[in-house]
Amino acid sequence: MSEFRLGVDVGGTFTDLVAIGGGRVITAKVPSTPADQSKGVVDAIEASGLDADAISALAHGMTVATNALLERAGAKIALITTEGFRDILEIGRQNRPALYDLTQRPPEPLVAREHRFTVRERTGRDGVITPLDEASVDVAIEAIRAAGDIEAVAICLLFSFEYPEHEIAVAERVAAALPDLHISRSSAVLPEFREYERFATTTANAYLSPRLNRYLDNLARHLESAGLPEPTVMQSSGGVIDIASAAANAAKCVLSGPAGGVVGAAWLGQLSGEADMLTFDMGGTSTDVAPIANGEAPTTTDSIVAGVPIKLPMVNVHTVSAGGGSIAWADAGGALRVGPASAGAEPGPAAYDLGGERATVTDANVFMGHIANGTELGGRVVISRERAAEALEHLGSELSLDAEATARGIIDVANTEMANALRVISVARGVDPRDNALMAYGGAGPLHACALAEQLGMTKILVPRASGVLSALGLAVSDVRRDLTRPVLSGLDAANSATAEALYDDMIAEACAELDQPDIERTADLRYRGQSFELGVAADDWDALAERFHDAHETRYGYAMRDDPIELVNLRVTARVAVDKPELSEAAPEHEPEADTRAVLVDGDWRDIPVYAREELGRGSRVVGPAIVEFAETTCMVRPNWHGEIDAAGTLILEHSA
Template sequence: MLQVGIDVGGTFTDLFAWDEQATGTNRVRTAKVLTTPNDPVIGFMNAFSSAGIDPSEISTIIHGTTIGTNALLERKYPEPALVTTAGFRDTLEIGRQRRRYLYDPYQVKSRPLISRSQRFTVSEKLGADGKTVKPLDREEAIRVAEHIASLGVKNIAIAFINSYVSGRHEQEMRDIILERIPDARIALSSETRPKIRELGRFVTTATRAALFPVVSDYFTRLEDCLAEAGSTAKLFIVKSNGGMMRSSTAKERPEELIASGPAGGVAAGAFLSNLLNTQNMIVTDVGGTSFEACLMENGRGLITDEYEFEWEMPIIAPMLDIRSIGAGGGSIAWIDQGGSLRVGPQSAGADPGPACYGRGGSRPTVTDANLVLGRLNQTLSGKFQLDYDAAVAAISTLAEPLGLSVLDCAEGIIEIVCENMAGAIRMVSTDRGRDPRDQTLVAFGGAGGLHAYRVAEAAGINRILIPPFAGVACAFGAATMEVRHDLEATFYAPVKGLSPSELTLAFTKLEKECHELLENDGIKPEKITLERNALMRYIGQSYEVATPVPNGELNTSILDEIAIAFHEVHEREYGVSSESFGVAFVTLRVTGYGQIVRTESIDLEAVMGASNQINALSVKDHRKVYFGGKHYKVEVHDHTLLCNGQQINGPAIIEQADSEIVLPLNALAQIDKYGNIIITNEEQVNQNGSYVTTTEEGVL
């Protein structure tokens, strides 16, 4: 039986399948097909056909999707209603009253997730201690519920002030609504994410309510389509925290899917980190629409608690700290009002796609530039024929007004998009106090290898790793994931004077809830692993850092150890710490893990590893490629014929099944036994007397 990972991106739908019962190279099947934006289910099923997979052969499917993200960004969802405490109707719109652009008098705020006409208030108030200050006004609540019913709204968010302490007023309001709208889908902030700071809690609850119908409809149609095709596979969905959950759970917790797609790439990075014992990585993914970057430490991606998908719209569920920008193969190049060349964030997407796709696109894109420069196979690795002349014509529309040749304009496009990508890398490294020079850049995505060397150079990274499955990395990563749930609760208490038993009791409650979620997703109790963390801060600070907490019964000495650990984490994150200030707990978090798929059975060396026959010939062709204002005749290597220990000097091209790797001048690639390509700067290596520097003998 097959375990299958499928990632539906903005341009391509990728598939990676592992067959435990097959032998040799037959154990792996991959596919990359065009995404079908109008109905992603069609592209999803097309991937099976392309890989030659009968759905009845599949035991487990793990699916990464951007369905929730796209719905939010495009505001394409049945608009929900929001019921909140009197006086807080406009919290979603007011935000934190920060200006995104300090000196821009014409800036416009993003449209709130729920318009003002759909936001309602009722009189109620709980104190910060959970005691009732003002009971819920039932008559007013009934009038609000009846009004919502008259609007025909079925997805509703309820977010009362201070309900992070107690959800009893929200539950009372829910009961009143259900009496009038029995089939309503209702999100309570006290159940969605019971944390202090109302903006994040309100936005996250509104997100859940908005996505209820979108996500439920999509997964239900997908489940029905799979069943009709004869599949009995368990369907899991990739979560923003780097784990997965059953599709039935995802329908109830859709706000946890915001970074579902790129999270698969981080899981692939975790697999490689464990395989190669490489601890510090920056995982990047270049697709058709976007570029994502995430820093990994000790084999895991860093987590953020304040992810903003738009300005002043924080999602406060724990998520991988993935920075995404509009920079991919389909990113459109254009000239701004000042006459400067720009690239992205607009994208040609899958439809119509880059000009060279011949599907109606006419604007110049990054893919067009790579084709014109000779860096891209004109058959896109055998998938379909690219139109070289159309790419030239598209780039000419920029080259002429800029006074550049088509080739120099195309190279300028690549330089700009690579600098943009390097900027995203700095956001996850230097912005969090990590030195890029200590990291290995892991390049994923169909376009990752095309730009990896130049991006690493711009970001100051000296080592690049490109695995054999780079073109379908998010799908591969999905196939290696484990079920994961993060549960949180506000627990504000200074460490000094805190009762350890009180803290233990609060963690135990979260652990019980986490166990229930994992068991509902099919994890046996004995297979569950739990971890504790606390979001802590110095008393008087506004924001927290996640600090590890030991499992089991806590005591006073352990509390002292937790405080010491907090100082260490604070020092790492911000460069300073001080034992002169008191330390407080703010939020408790329990993370639960459970393995469904058998990742230990995936033997990359057996099915994708490089040959040990050093005499094997990997050069399949030669190609004219433009680098730095000159044409070079370069060797094109077939990745499947590379040898363990083989070295390739740039300029050169390495073709994989789903991606292409560009080695400019001074790049040196080495192949390991797993088929991974490790790229370094040859001049740096030569300083140690190891290799000869690149000459220009290949210049045409």
């Protein structure tokens, strides 16, 4: 019997599955189950029709950690830190998103002040300054015990990235006294300098790990009872890890779902001959965009998620709250707004006819004919244009607009926000979007792709056959990955290459102890002396580091200071073990596809345009806009002046006629 690799992605509205094996690609989409997301995973597997003994591996991506941060619904935690540094998390940095808004408050720290405890100790650049006072550790332990319902503790001591011995001693003492607590130690979670970011990342890990641990335990039990293999879990960096490592390091999984989509997009882009792309993943709750450069998904260590710095490697994703379920509303000034609130999976958009009454982006698309009345989604939702129209009329009455004008306005507002998100990951970072293709996926991405490409001057769009479940496909083809780092903090000229090589060898040995013959990638974080940020460059050639950094700085910021001294901040190793990738092929159509027609609102006019079923198209099939192509899990709106063809990998390649 064929063995299938599964990828299952739990989103805010739908849970997607892709199974790959025996030359076949099987997909399924079911509504998410917010009360117990693991049930949605089992539902998706049942919907796929696969027997348990046909499944060899299962990779999982989810929004559990993301939602816990957004909703501030993680564990109640404590912090143990160096005496005098109790308020690092509140002091933070001086930069703030609204410089002149005196009323805006920064997000509250994840750990309450009364649960931050200090111990007497101090290390510095040259070692121990004040030995660890074990009596002060015992006082902190008793205070944690007295709090009663603490689930996890973050241990963050000054300079522990260089000298972790005090943190290790504190962790051992806490574990002995309070064995049921989850312990996150900063020298293990993020052994890098910058105390605020290190403290914030470590407390986030403590805050999220108990909840993720419970979810993954529950998922593993459900899968085991169904005779399915233990899942691996997608990290934010774009590779999977075992379930135990994920449960203990929840901060590594904050962007678990979106990372799978970017990995899948990069792989499919290579199959279609596109190495440089902007990815556009529009789901039910939000839209995620990311760059693809030279066929790879770049990572960053400068992410801020829900106001919390997470300085761990993450796929360079930018998220905006504009999804198919984003609710449209009128603000106090009578202006039309979209999001950030979402109708989610329950009750969903009004068109789902599940009790939702407020107009959403999906309702606008349904009213305009982009999504057909009566369409089935996930096997359980049947689209109702009548319900969508009622919701739009209700909102329109607040805006003094009819339903049609309201629908057009919702689409325009959502498109503007999503186009701005694409500019953030391209124009703002020195990348011309016109030099890139747009990879559109997600349940709603292909509906809006042509309009966004026109706003950005892009002339090529890729819509994969599995675009509605691409994040799940990315999970199924994701490599096993480990990311390791060592701090250096020295001038590049003064840095001893032999010392750096020893640190690299140490990290490589650690990676090889966990993974079987991994591929190794070495990078280094560099900055000009006096800068407060750094850039990562490939470090396979030590003598080329300086020139690579100058070039990277000029690309990102528009200038390079080639005569200024350079500092080496961190050394990094990424270890990967590749999984087998399927051979995707698209057969020629058995016959000339016949198109239905549907009335669709196009540029302000109702027009009868052709509607193609994707399963009736094949390699070489052509589409000329305006037209609609209905995929199994999504719909593609091909605007006027766009035309396309299905390539050998099954991807619809759209190009602008101009």
